[in-house]
Amino acid sequence: THTHTHREHIRSRGQPMGEQLGLRCLAQGSHLSRGIEGGESAGYSLPPPTIPAEPETRTHDLQAGILPSLEDLLFYSIAEGQERIPAHKFITALKATGLRTGDPRLKECMDMLKVTLKSTSDGVMLDRHLFKKCVQSNIVLLTQAFRKKFVIPDFQPFASHIDTLYEKARNLSGGLVADYIPQLAKFSPDLWAVSLCTVDGQRHTVGDTKVPFCLQSCVKPLKYAIAVHDHGTEYVHRFIGKEPSGLRFNKLFLDEDDKPHNPMVNAGAIVCTSLIKVSIFLLFLFYFRMMAGNEYVGFSNATFQSERESGDRNFAIGYYLKEKKCFPDGTDMTAVLDLYFQLCSIEVTCESASVMAATLANGGFCPITGERVLSPESVRDTLSLMHSCGMYDFSGQFAFHVGLPAKSGVAGGILLVVPNVMGIMCWSPPLDKLGNSVRGIQFCTDLVSLFNFHNYDNLRHFAKKHDPRREGGEQRVSRFLFCFCNIFIIRRFALSSMDMEQRDYDSRTALHVAAAEGHIEVVRFLLEACKVNPGPKDRWGNTPIDEATHFGHHEVLALLQEYNNKYNPPVNTDADKESTEKNLDGMLET
Incomplete structure (x- = not known):
């Protein structure tokens, strides 16, 4: 022939x-x-x-x-x-x-x-x-x-890698489920989910991604972003600092200016809550649902009641802040704490929370609706503080090894942001001794070991890492002949x-x-x-x-x-x- x-x-x-x-x-x-x-x-x-x-x-x-x-x-x-x-x-x-x-x-x-x-x-x-x-x-x-032309051109191979990382983390068995309130203790330690949403609205989920859980401390960067969006950075930081505290997240301790160290610890989050009209809980729900592209955002009243009944430490922090005049004039401290507990009890799924994270990754625009939710200034400041203060006492280690903005919560969630690329929500209830999800930490670490997502990665010197943002054109054209x-x-x-x-x-x-x-x-x-x-x-x-x-x-x-x-x-x-x-x-x- x-x-x-x-x-x-x-x-x-x-x-x-x-x-x-x-x-x-x-x-x-x-x-x-x-x-x-x-x-x-x-x-x-x-x-x-x-x-x-x-x-x-x-x-x-x-x-x-x-x-x-x-x-x-x-x-x-x-x-x-x-x-x-x-x-x-x-x-x-x-x-x-x-x-x-x-x-x-x-x-x-x-x-x-x-x-x-x-x-x-x-x-x-x-x-x-x-x-x-x-x-x-x-x-x-x-x-x-x-x-x-999307940020992840070859999405199927990338999703397969995510599935592999998920399976690797699923085999971990360490950690304990938080039990300081009954609602958290009810979750099975075997639950494990990862969901991601890119800035172009590409989606991938694996595991128990449709199970609702409370944001807990993962809500802190979101409400800080809303506060900065509404009032501006200068006003917000009259009341809250920008430095890591080096102390436990629920310590009764202020910086040298008698301000909470940052909005990611309980003291800073309580003050941050006071900066927005405390009588309008629905305002927060409105923002959260816009961030989530109108996907599931709910409220657990049982968790809220338990949080309020067992919140002695947070009440102590509230009174300490009131004594130090950390709140804006005319603030009702009890009402602020009620709203604080309500916001911790906001329910999401891994899927809806990944869209929230992607909104942060996308400069405040929700990827799946195209609506502007937050100002670029508020997103920039939020990601900066998540990077330095978002992972409790593990923040420095996480910034060093993972190099991405993130926020963890005691319900087992980790809200991870790859700026200009995607948002990821990992959820698994078992926590390590610092209050972070065991499987979530492993997944995030493996993610940046495989892909060049670390803020300071350079492919010239990390040749073995993959860049999913680059199109695999050589694989496509090799079939032409x-x-x-x-x-x-x-x-x-x-x-x-x-x-x-x-x-x-x-x-x-x-x-x-x-x-x-x-x-x-x-x-x-x-x-x-x-x-x-x-x-x-x-x-x-x-x-x-x-x-x-x-x-x-x-x-x-x-x-x-x-x-x-x-x-x-x-x-x-x-x-x-x-x-x-x-x-x-x-x-x-x-």
Whole structure:
């Protein structure tokens, strides 16, 4: 076969067949640069390199070289040569990017999809027209997702790593469940959950992520952020310091200015609570639900009652603060403590809390609604204090080893923020002697050991760490040489704005390979739609024309010569004319 002969020809030159080869669409005036990623880059595996049937209309579109809209590009990238796609295939591809069908930003698309499926005769298949009707309201977000323009481009491999870290931490058995109030002691020590949300709204959860639990001290950075958002940094820090205390979180102790050391210890959190109208508990619920993208935020009245009944230490701190005049004038200390206990009793799930953390990671904008909840100033100050003071007496160690803003609570939660990337909530009730979740600490430590999320990581010196923010393009393009016979796969590569003229280390291009194999449609697409150079030379000085001549592909040779004349018009000499005629005569005789 031609393929076998070509491979032998390659081996005789010493060139490996599996070289990485990228693509970029250079079509002038076309819309190809707006296309959609294909293959695994779109979140699912490339099909085997077989040629699907091409209806005449498809061939016409292909030869035209330009697709009319983003919706069409998205359809063709998922359809893989078919005229209709199953609805579940679109949903599967969507989920592989990290987006959920319940994402508020995709509501119009999902609603239209449901209506469309109910109204069609077969109920599960979408042609191009129906598909366009469903996705057009949310096409910008969908295009970003399928072109891998999110902060974690290759989301599925990243999620698999998270699952591995989760399983590793699940095997830990140390720590004790907090029992100072009955409601905390009721939780099983086997509960363990991790949920994350990126700044682009990509979601992943593993474990007991739908079990409600109280925020406890994890609420402290959230209410501090609200206080700064409402009143500004300068006003808030008239009453609260910014330094780690070096003491237990519930100590009756103030700094040299008779202020609580920071808002992450109980004294500072109580004062912080007093800075917001204590009569409006619903104000906090409003903020928390906005941070969580309107996902679950509840209230445990039983926990609140127990907190108040067993809160002697916090009452003592409150009276001490009152004595030292730490509250704003006119503050009702008892009402402040009631609100403080109520806020500790706010319930979330791992999933909703991860969106809260992602809102902090996203500069105060909720990733799944796009609404601004907090000011950039309040988020910056909150993350700074979480980094230095958020993990009780383990804060210094955590900042050293993990290097990320975090806040823990005695219910077993750890609210972790990777600035500009994602928010994570880990939850497991067993605590170490410092009051932090045993499994949560292990997970956070392993996370930054695997990924370069530590604030001071530098990949130049930590080469073994992964950066999930970088697209694994080399994995995608390495498959190209094995798929060049499938025009629809080639088109998807082109639609993703990759370099169609990129070379391997033997300086061979996609056009070299397609010409050698005799794939006329691929050659035509590269020349007509992508405007590639028809005459690049490889390391041996061979051009695609030489490849087509060597393997006797008549149509390919004629097409290449036609475009070579257009791309680089030759000087009409008798010698050139004679050489061309000899080439054609030689091919006609074979």
